[in-house]
């Protein structure tokens with residue numbers, strides 16, 4: 001479960017969110033939608049505790065933003081899989097090594113690493129490119145590798161910040177389908193996006209950033225915008 005309680009977030013003393021109260025239940029897939037600069041990345045960074053809230057508390061994967069110690073942040077992140085718009089793969093290492101690296105740092109044994117890496121690559125349909133350098137793959141394939149990397153530690157939550165921002169519409173939908181498949185295994189998936197077409201393709205709980213807050217919203221039939229869902 002993810003829970004925001006009376007949460008205020010500021011960046012350089014500028015309020016970005018005020019008094020957020022929200023719960024995301026186990027097994028949910030949630031879109032965080034909002035125009036550029038509205039605060040999607042800020043919210044996701046707060047969720048992986050890159051940004052400390054100004055007030056209130058955020059609870060995620062059993063950790064509380066008010067009480068978490070600095071040395072515990074890497075432990076929290078082991079329970080989260082983070083996916084970025086620009087993939088952030090290590091370009092001088094093979095696809096396999098990009099995933100293995102994540103497990104080596106926590107001292108996983110070689111044989112188990114092999115099993116987990118191949119399993120994660122299979123789940124995004126990429127076991128046949130394990131030996132390739134990321135640069136040899138298409139953007140969509142690189143994003144699938146980054147999703148596999150997020151999965152390899154068997155996270156409780158996947159946080160994806162504009163995961164389709166660098167991809168064409170068809171590939172974007174393909175990426176969303178992989179994220180949905182992961183969600184169907186019970187992992188919470190939170191997707192920050194300004195790509196309303198993506199949400200339209202596969203409507204799911206959508207939280208729209210409006211006036212430094214989050215409102216439950218749904219895509220309006222035949223229109224380009226959202227409308228708030230009546231409480």
Ligand SMILES: Nc1ncnc2c1ncn2[C@@H]1O[C@H](COP(=O)(O)OP(=O)(O)OP(=O)(O)O)[C@@H](O)[C@H]1O
Pocket residue numbers: 011012014016034035036037038039040041042043194
């Ligand atoms: N390090 C920072 N210091 C001060 N202000 C910042 C910082 N990072 C972002 N901001 C501001 O905070 C607000 C939210 O930014 P954020 O990047 O979270 O928005 P976003 O919705 O993710 O935008 P985009 O879709 O363009 O990535 C913006 O007004 C931005 O200018």
